[in-house]
Structures are given as C-alpha cells and as structure tokens.
Amino acid sequence: MNNYKLTIQYDGNRYKGWQRLGDSDSTIQGKIEKAISVLTGEAIEIIGSSRTDAGVHALHQVANVKIAQPLTTERMMSFLNHYLPPDISVIQVEQVDERFHARFHATDKTYVYKIWNREYSQPFLRKYSMHVVKPLDVLKIKEAAAHFIGEHDFTAYANAKSKKKDSVRTIYSLDLVEQDGMLELRVTGNGFLYNMVRKIVGTLIAAGLGEIQPDHIPAIIASKDRAQTGGMADAEGLYLEHIRFKE
Amino acid sequence: MNNYKLTIQYDGNRYKGWQRLGDSDSTIQGKIEKAISVLTGEAIEIIGSSRTDAGVHALHQVANVKIAQPLTTERMMSFLNHYLPPDISVIQVEQVDERFHARFHATDKTYVYKIWNREYSQPFLRKYSMHVVKPLDVLKIKEAAAHFIGEHDFTAYANAKSKKKDSVRTIYSLDLVEQDGMLELRVTGNGFLYNMVRKIVGTLIAAGLGEIQPDHIPAIIASKDRAQTGGMADAEGLYLEHIRFKE
Numbered sequence: 001m002n003n004y005k006l007t008i009q010y011d012g013n014r015y016k017g018w019q020r021l022g023d024s025d026s027t028i029q030g031k032i033e034k035a036i037s038v039l040t041g042e043a044i045e046i047i048g049s050s051r052t053d054a055g056v057h058a059l060h061q062v063a064n065v066k067i068a069q070p071l072t073t074e075r076m077m078s079f080l081n082h083y084l085p086p087d088i089s090v091i092q093v094e095q096v097d098e099r100f101h102a103r104f105h106a107t108d109k110t111y112v113y114k115i116w117n118r119e120y121s122q123p124f125l126r127k128y129s130m131h132v133v134k135p136l137d138v139l140k141i142k143e144a145a146a147h148f149i150g151e152h153d154f155t156a157y158a159n160a161k162s163k164k165k166d167s168v169r170t171i172y173s174l175d176l177v178e179q180d181g182m183l184e185l186r187v188t189g190n191g192f193l194y195n196m197v198r199k200i201v202g203t204l205i206a207a208g209l210g211e212i213q214p215d216h217i218p219a220i221i222a223s224k225d226r227a228q229t230g231g232m233a234d235a236e237g238l239y240l241e242h243i244r245f246k247e
Numbered sequence: 248m249n250n251y252k253l254t255i256q257y258d259g260n261r262y263k264g265w266q267r268l269g270d271s272d273s274t275i276q277g278k279i280e281k282a283i284s285v286l287t288g289e290a291i292e293i294i295g296s297s298r299t300d301a302g303v304h305a306l307h308q309v310a311n312v313k314i315a316q317p318l319t320t321e322r323m324m325s326f327l328n329h330y331l332p333p334d335i336s337v338i339q340v341e342q343v344d345e346r347f348h349a350r351f352h353a354t355d356k357t358y359v360y361k362i363w364n365r366e367y368s369q370p371f372l373r374k375y376s377m378h379v380v381k382p383l384d385v386l387k388i389k390e391a392a393a394h395f396i397g398e399h400d401f402t403a404y405a406n407a408k409s410k411k412k413d414s415v416r417t418i419y420s421l422d423l424v425e426q427d428g429m430l431e432l433r434v435t436g437n438g439f440l441y442n443m444v445r446k447i448v449g450t451l452i453a454a455g456l457g458e459i460q461p462d463h464i465p466a467i468i469a470s471k472d473r474a475q476t477g478g479m480a481d482a483e484g485l486y487l488e489h490i491r492f493k494e
Contacts, residue, residue, distance in 0.1 A: 086368035
C-alpha cells in the first residue's frame with residue numbers, strides 16, 4: 001500500500017469537527033475521504049492526528065491515508081484542492097513510510113487560542129477569535145498560565161463525556177503574546193483531553209478578569225472537580241497549529 | 248452643532264457598499280445612521296470620506312456627523328458598538344471643529360488589495376482576498392505598477408456608469424509586497440474613480456499572468472478606452488486602509 005501524509009488547513013466554522021459522522025458533508029474527515037474516494041475509486045479511511053471539535057480551526061492538521069494504486073503527490077494535491085470547498089485546503093502531500101500513523105506517531109501538539117479584547121468587535125476576526133469585552137489583566141493570565149505547565153492529572157479539565165481512563169497529560173509550554181488588543185495563547189503538550197484547551201483558556205480568562213486568583217489554580221487542578229474550572233472558551237477562537245512526530 | 252469624527256472598520260461582505268440606499272439594512276452608512284438616530288432621536292446624516300462599493304472592506308473609513316445635543320465621545324462609541332452588528336466597528340470617536348467635512352477635507356486615500364496566489368485556497372482569507380490560482384510574476388506586476396504613478400486621465404479605468412466629468416487623478420504610490428503566497432498591493436492617490444482601484448488591479452494581474460506587457464500600459468491609459476484594461480478584480484480583496492486630511 002502507498003501511504004500519504006496530508007497537511008490540511010481548515011476554517012472549522014461550517015463543520016461538526018474533524019471526526020466523520022453519518023452525514024459526510026458535515027465533517028472535515030468526511031469531506032476529505034469522499035474526495036479521495038472519488039479520485040481513487042477505493043474505499044479508504046483517513047487517520048487524523050487530532051480530532052478537532054465542532055467549530056475549531058486548523059492551520060496544520062496532519063492525516064495519513066493508504067491507497068492501493070500509486071498516485072503522484074502533485075496529482076493528489078491538485079485533485080483534492082479542486083474538489084474540496086474553499087474552507088478546506090490540502091497544503092502539502094508527501095509519500096511516507098507505510099508504517100507512519102498520524103495519530104499514534106504524534107508526540108506533541110500545539111494549539112493557538114485567539115482572544116480579541118476591545119470594547120468594539122474585530123470585524124475580520126469575529127468568527128476566528130473569542131471577543132472578551134471587559135479588559136483582561138495580561139500579567140494575571142501569564143501568572144495563571146504558569147501553573148498549568150508540567151505533568152498533571154487534568155480530570156478537572158476533561159469533558160464529562162470523556163471516556164479516557166488516563167487523564168494525565170504534560171503541558172510543555174503555555175505562552176501569551178498580546179498585540180493591539182489581540183491576545184494569542186499558545187499551548188504545547190503531549191496530548192489534550194476532549195475540550196481541555198478550551199477549558200484551560202476559560203480559566204485563564206477568569207484569571208484575567210479577576211474572577212479566579214492565579215495561585216488558586218494548583219488547588220483547582222488537584223481537586224479533579226470539573227465544577228471548579230469556570231467556563232469553557234468558544235470554539236471559534238481555537239486553532240490546531242502544529243503537530244510533531246517521532247523520528 | 249457638535250461635529251463628531253468617526254473612524255470605522257467593516258467587513259463589506261454582507262453589504263451593498265457604504266452609500267445609503269432605500270433599505271437601510273443593506274448599507275454601512277444606513278446601519279450607522281440608524282444607530283445614531285436611535286441614540287440621539289435626531290434626524291442626522293453621516294458623511295463618509297469614501298463611498299466604498301458592494302463587498303469592499305474598510306480598515307479605517309472616516310465619517311463625520313453633526314448632532315444638536317452634546318454627547319461624550321465615550322457614550323457615543325459605547326452605544327454604537329453595542330448597537331451595531333459585529334461586522335461593523337466604530338474604533339474611534341473624536342469631537343472636531345464644526346467645519347470638518349470627511350469628504351471635502353480628504354487629501355489622499357490609501358487602498359490595499361490582497362491576492363492569494365497558490366493552487367489551494369486560503370481558508371481564513373477566502374472572503375478577504377482574491378484567489379488567483381496561476382502563478383503571478385511579481386517582477387512584472389511591479390514593472391506594470393510603476394506606469395500608473397503620477398497624474399493621468401484615468402477614463403480608461405473609470406466605470407462606464409461614472410458621471411464624473413473630470414477623470415484626472417494623481418497616484419502617489421503603488422507598491423507590492425509578497426509574503427508566503429499573499430500579495431498585498433497598496434495604492435495611495437488624491438482620489439479614485441468608481442471601480443478604478445479594482446480595474447487597475449485587474450490590469451496588474453493580467454501583467455503578472457503575462458497577458459498584458461507592462462510597457463503597453465501607458466498606451467492603455469492614453470487610449471481612454473475601457474475595453475483595453477482587462478478584467479476587474481473582485482470586491483472582496485479590496486480594503487480602504489487610510490485617509491489623510493488637510494491640516
């Protein structure tokens with residue numbers, strides 16, 4: 001079998017997330033699988049590195065797909081970009097070792113979260129960021145962010161629906177950059193539970209608004225109590241930015 | 248009368264342009280006038296520096312409005328941004344001399360045009376740039392752009408519907424910056440005829456595709472013949488960026 005690695009960018013607004021559901025037109029995975037099936041005539045399945053949630057965007061999602069017939073990467077890229085709607089783009093296609101698995105071989109992932117912090121809205125990013133009207137204290141957010149770094153049991157930050165038995169994850173970095181009213185939070189970890197990034201951002205916003213004291217965060221994490229974490233940030237501010245794989 | 252200068256940002260996609268039409272819900276001027284009328288109870292008219300066309304965006308449109316009752320700029324800004332939809336933002340309100348007129352006192356205007364030049368689409372800017380799939384020759388575009396600088400009779404670049412008697416305009420600068428597939432054309436002039444910027448960009452794209460030779464452009468301008476200029480670039484790539492006023 002020929003194994004292809006696809007790097008994919010998408011605007012998540014119109015979709016119910018990455019993972020295929022019954023109706024293939026409502027998910028990114030479904031859309032791309034349909035395009036590859038039309039191209040090859042084969043029944044295929046694509047494996048995404050990250051199952052982004054409804055409304056979440058990707059700058060560099062990675063997926064792999066195995067196909068019986070050999071196709072040039074140029075042909076594949078050209079066909080997919082003609083077939084797919086303009087809110088999903090395949091920005092790179094590479095032929096890779098047959099053993100490469102986009103989910104199992106991912107070692108760490110980086111997400112970006114954008115917060116627009118002015119009284120007025122940002123017309124061009126209104127569907128690509130979360131609008132927080134009240135002023136955020138950037139130093140408080142940075143102070144709060146530091147408490148998430150390292151290995152923790154993130155049960156308090158898991159979705160109630162999460163079926164994962166092991167909620168221990170390691171966050172390598174969680175940085176904030178602010179420019180002209182736009183806050184960008186960038187988090188890298190070895191994996192994230194369902195809704196975990198948006199729940200962490202929810203806590204950071206609460207810290208920036210003075211509703212949660214940063215030094216209370218270790219206790220929130222230790223509590224393993226979902227009720228203590230505050231709100232969950234909106235989906236449209238979240239971007240899957242980068243995935244690293246083991247060599 | 249109290250005279251207020253408003254700096255306005257908008258995503259033009261949903262609107263039939265700046266200028267008020269019968270149905271006030273379809274234009275930016277109509278939307279803002281309605282908001283100010285609700286706030287003040289006065290029958291007012293706002294004067295925009297530039298009548299941007301259907302689908303065209305603004306980063307810094309400027310308008311002025313005269314109101315009988317004195318209002319603080321904070322109150323005005325806060326009310327308007329609560330009342331207006333999130334694709335129109337009032338980013339600054341200043342009280343100015345009663346003689347200030349946003350259209351008559353504008354001395355020069357800068358527009359930006361964004362062209363996405365990759366085979367695949369750019370999901371996040373698909374409604375905020377023009378997608379040109381074939382590769383553009385950046386040097387040819389720069390060579391072509393130089394021919395537009397200076398004072399010219401731009402009849403060939405006017406819309407057939409234009410009623411302006413005088414088609415002489417001066418372009419001070421027309422620059423191109425390219426980064427990672429995104430081309431930004433930035434043009435500054437003392438004024439532009441209806442559709443003139445989009446028609447100039449149409450010629451520049453034709454030059455970049457090798458369909459028009461740059462050194463033929465002086466003859467196209469001199470011909471005053473609209474049929475020679477090639478196509479008109481899409482509205483959604485165009486942004487009113489900046490307006491300067493006489494001191």
